[in-house]
Structures are given as structure tokens and as C-alpha cells.
Amino acid sequence: MAKPTLAVHKFSSCDGCQLALLNMGPDLLALAEQLEIKHFAEAGIVNESAPVDIALVEGSVVTAADETRIREVRANSRYLISMGACATSGGIQALKNLAEDPSAWVGQLYPQTEFIDSLDRSHALKAYVRVDFELWGCPVNSRQVVAAAGQLLQGVSPVDNREKLCLECKRAGQVCTLVTRGEPCMGPVTRAGCGALCPAFGRACYGCYGEAELSNGDALQRRLEGLGLAPERAAARFRLIHPDQQQQDPLQLSGGDHDPA
Ligand code: SF4
Numbered sequence: 674m675a676k677p678t679l680a681v682h683k684f685s686s687c688d689g690c691q692l693a694l695l696n697m698g699p700d701l702l703a704l705a706e707q708l709e710i711k712h713f714a715e716a717g718i719v720n721e722s723a724p725v726d727i728a729l730v731e732g733s734v735v736t737a738a739d740e741t742r743i744r745e746v747r748a749n750s751r752y753l754i755s756m757g758a759c760a761t762s763g764g765i766q767a768l769k770n771l772a773e774d775p776s777a778w779v780g781q782l783y784p785q786t787e788f789i790d791s792l793d794r795s796h797a798l799k800a801y802v803r804v805d806f807e808l809w810g811c812p813v814n815s816r817q818v819v820a821a822a823g824q825l826l827q828g829v830s831p832v833d834n835r836e837k838l839c840l841e842c843k844r845a846g847q848v849c850t851l852v853t854r855g856e857p858c859m860g861p862v863t864r865a866g867c868g869a870l871c872p873a874f875g876r877a878c879y880g881c882y883g884e885a886e887l888s889n890g891d892a893l894q895r896r897l898e899g900l901g902l903a904p905e906r907a908a909a910r911f912r913l914i915h916p917d918q919q920q921q922d923p924l925q926l927s928g929g930d931h932d933p934a
């Protein structure tokens with residue numbers, strides 16, 4: 674029986690999520706035995722227009738060419754998974770969405786702006802095409818990527834864990850950096866999934882997994898201000914990685930057709 678097929682596509686991004694996959698090492702080899710990898714340029718496999726069962730897509734849409742290409746990826750994919758903060762919410766590059774004049778920043782960064790071919794805004798993939806499942810994180814947790822791909826192929830909706838990071842942190846037995854060291858930890862409003870990686874090293878979570886369900890941002894904002902952060906700096910911590918975050922649609926398993934959005 675033919676193996677299910679997989680493609681890994683890159684849009685505007687730092688490649689960190691693809692590296693998270695490559696860093697799986699032996700687990701990636703095990704995955705390659707179950708799936709036929711048709712396109713994964715960073716791993717040296719190139720066939721960008723191959724039709725596949727699952728497309729893992731890293732990065733946001735920032736050029737007109739990106740917009741055309743993501744529609745092609747969608748049309749060639751049975752299931753499309755947005756992989757990481759850039760693809761799922763626009764990422765750090767969506768900070769430009771906060772500018773009143775979206776073109777002003779270009780002149781501040783580049784001496785010759787005529788060579789810059791960029792849309793005014795950076796948006797998540799779901800602004801352009803239907804996304805079957807969203808994976809958060811900067812970078813993603815590779816175990817979540819493999820689990821989501823496997824569950825989609827089995828015809829079940831992947832588990833969308835929106836609980837707060839604090840729960841994962843407590844279950845791991847970490848000492849709370851917010852309570853014991855006064856670090857401005859975003860765990861109380863951030864979704865779980867990373868294994869409380871930053872708190873495990875005594876660092877404050879900076880919210881790369883996006884907003885958790887039923888989060889109380891006002892209470893955390895007051896707590897951060899109580900730690901001495903100026904109100905605008907406390908507010909900025911909510912926008913650092915996900916400045917363009919929109920409320921996520923309820924999880925829908927599309928049924929896996931090949932239609933473009
Ligand atoms: S989500 Fe983070 S790690 Fe992944 S590509 Fe974007 S910036 Fe890099």
C-alpha cells in the first residue's frame with residue numbers, strides 16, 4: 674500500500690520550525706518510514722508542486738507571490754497544518770501591522786526601498802486559505818507536529834490543547850519564576866504545549882504559544898505592573914510574538930478535500 678505523503682513548505686520565517694523537525698533525528702527517520710516526504714527543501718528533498726496528503730507550512734504571507742503560492746499549496750494538499758507562530762498568527766513580522774502607516778517602516782530600515790516587494794501587512798495563513806489544524810509555538814514542539822499529522826491521517830481531529838502553561842508547568846514540578854523571582858512570566862495567559870521550557874530554565878515565558886482559553890489578561894497586566902513594568906511595557910509583552918493574533922476559529926476537521934479556499 675502506498676504511504677501517505679508529506680510536504681514541508683516555507684514562507685516568511687526564520688526556519689526555526691523546520692529546524693525543530695530536523696532536530697528530531699532518529700524520530701524523523703521513523704516518520705520517514707511511515708510517510709513519503711515529497712518536499713522538504715531544508716532536508717534536501719525538492720518537489721514543491723507535488724500533491725500530498727499533508728502539507729506542513731511554516732511562515733507567514735508577506736508578498737504577493739507568497740499569496741499566490743499558499744493558494745497553490747492549499748490546492749495540492751489534502752490537509753494543511755500551519756506550523757508555528759508565523760504561519761498561525763503572522764509572527765514577529767506582523768509587528769508592522771501595528772504601524773499606522775504600513776509603508777513608513779520600509780524607509781526606516783532600507784536605504785533603497787524600490788527593491789522591497791512586500792505587502793503592507795503580515796498575516797497568518799488562515800487569512801488566505803483554509804487551515805485544517807494550527808500548531809502554535811516559536812518554534813513548534815516537534816512531538817506535537819508528528820502527533821497532529823498522525824491523527825489527521827487516522828481521520829480524527831488532532832487534540833487542540835488550549836489550557837494554560839501554568840498547568841503544564843506545575844505538573845512538571847517547576848518552581849514558579851513569577852512568584853519566587855518576580856519574573857514577568859506570561860504563563861497564566863499562554864497556551865500549554867512547550868513543556869514549560871523557559872520556566873524550566875528559570876526564565877519567564879514570553880507567550881510564544883499564543884493565548885490560552887479563558888485567560889485573564891487584565892489580572893496579569895496588573896500583576897506585571899505590580900512588578901514594576903510600565904503599563905505600555907506590560908501591554909507590549911502580550912503583543913511580542915503574536916501582534917496579529919485573532920481569535921482562533923473552533924477546531925474543524927475539514928474532511929480533507931483538495932479544493933483551494
Ligand atoms: S514560529 Fe518562530 S521559530 Fe518558527 S519560523 Fe517563525 S520565528 Fe522561526
Ligand code: SF4
Nearest residue numbers: 839842849850858860
Ligand atoms: S513559572 Fe510561569 S508558567 Fe510556571 S507556574 Fe509560574 S507563572 Fe505559570
